[in-house]
Amino acid sequence: MTAAPTRTGLTVVSRQALGSRLVEYTVDSAAVGGRTSLRILFPAEYTVDTHRRFPVLYLLHGGDDDYRSWTDKGEAAETTEKFPLIVVMPDARNGFYSDWEKPGRLGTPRWETYHLGELLPWIDATFRTIARREGRAAAGLSMGGFGAFSYAARHPDLFVAAASFSGVLDTNRYSWITEIAARRDGGGFGAIWGDRLTRATRWRAHNPWDLAENLRGMTLAVRTGNGMPAEREHRRPDPVEAIVYHQSVRMHRKLGTLGIGHHWHHRRGVHDWPQWIDDLRATVPLLAEALADPPSAPDPFSYTSAEPEFAVWDWTVTFSRSHREFSALSHVDREGFALTGSGTARVRTAAWYEPGLRYTVHVEDPSGTRPGTVLADREGRLSFSLRLGDRNGTAWVKIR
Known part of the structure; x- marks a missing residue:
């Protein structure tokens, strides 16, 4: 079967039913730069109740495995059989769920762009999903544990739950693990995020612990x-x-220090499938419960990133600065926010305001205090620039 490209950049090449619930797709991806495959497990109710929408669990494989591993080795079909979940199992080779900095034997794959910019929208457009944060969870083992937590931390408006089994959760420790993974996909030193010594901030920008x-x-x-x-x-x-x-202990302690509740379980065990099968069995009920009764989004919210531009919770921030560094958008609600970083930043708010009305925007940043007014656009968004200075400046913005 050959199909035209979808709006998300995917071309569906083939579809094969492997059982009553399991279907395998092959697609061409612009982000990956070629053909890749995935498997999807549908709940038994999917073909019975044709008006019902279902939450999605993105179940991610580890290094040296692929999109088939969770069903071939991990008993994913048996474990999820009684739960009303669509389970999506994409491929990532040994790519560490990231957009690569340098090419390898398989080109310069953009795995994060594929999974979240192409595949996720295609899943929501093609199947009866709950196409919002409250309807998505991510889980994975080893490299896939990194992927689940990195994706959730970089895109908290996309996922309501995340689980890691034997996950690589802090690349500040044992950073050679990712270098070995890249080499197995034909990448050289620093292929994924660049040289660790000179591009440390880019590494940390993907690191769940940070x-x-x-x-x-x-x-x-x-x-x-x-x-x-x-x-x-x-x-x-x-x-x-x-x-x-x-690494998992470090993440557990970091979450505890931040006062972020989480389920923590450690035991004797090695890096192999019997443990991960048990982990999945223990965790699927927890994820299903979170998807059935989702926790509320933070209000006000805060978000940390080292990207030159980011979009989160319908806000967009674009920096013009001389070097990459972490920035923080914090204490965000309808009445204002704080932004820490360097250079200048262009901020576009969520559509929280009355279109066509002028709002008083009071700014305190390293350049001084500037009261003014901003007109809400036709979508109800406010846009303005902030001057943060050379390094780690903070702007406080009040909106009335």
Whole structure:
């Protein structure tokens, strides 16, 4: 089967039913730069109640596995059988769920752009999903645990829950793990996020530990073994699981320091499928509960990013600055916000205001105090610029 490109940049190449619930798709992706595949598990009710919409669980694989792994090795079909979830299992090769900085043997894939900019909109446009934050969760193992938490932290307006099983949750530690993954996809040193020494901020811009504050308001689960074999595992201690255990502990402590509630489970165990099968079985009910009764979004909200431009919760911030650094949009509600960073920033608010009305906007930034008025556009958005200075300046904005 050959189809025309969809509006999301995907071309569906083939569809194959593998069972009563499992379907495999092959697509051409502009972001990946070629053909890639995914599997989808549909709930049993999907074909029975044709008017009902269902939440989506994005279930992400680990390194050296692929989109087939959760169904072939991880008992995903059996585990999710009784839950009203659409389970999407995309491929990511060894790409660490990121847009690559440099090309490898397979080109310069943009995995984050594919998963969130192409695949997610295609899923919502094609199937009967609950196409909003309250209807999406992400979970994954190892590299996929990184993907689930990184995606949720970088895009908190897209996901209401995230779960990591033996996840790579802090690339500030054991950073060579990602370098090994890139090499297995033909990438050289620094292929994913650049040289760690010179592009450290880009690394940290994807790192769940550095972005933990953005996870506030979600249902979160962190599960890991400690590298010591359980009684059923007749093998030696596992240094890989010991490493991700250390990273998971750091994330657990960071969330605790921030006062962000989460489900934490650690035990004896190695980096292998018997543990991850148990993890999925224990976590799917938690995710299903969060999707059935979603936690409220933070209000006011705060968001941290090191991108030169970001869009979150319907707000857009674009920086003009000499270097990449972290910035924080914080304490955001209808009456104002704070923005920390450098250079100048162009801010476009959410559509929270009355179109055509003028609002008093009082700005205090490193350049001084500037009262003024801003006209809300036809969508009810306000737009204005802020001058933050050379480094780590803060602008306080009051809107009346």
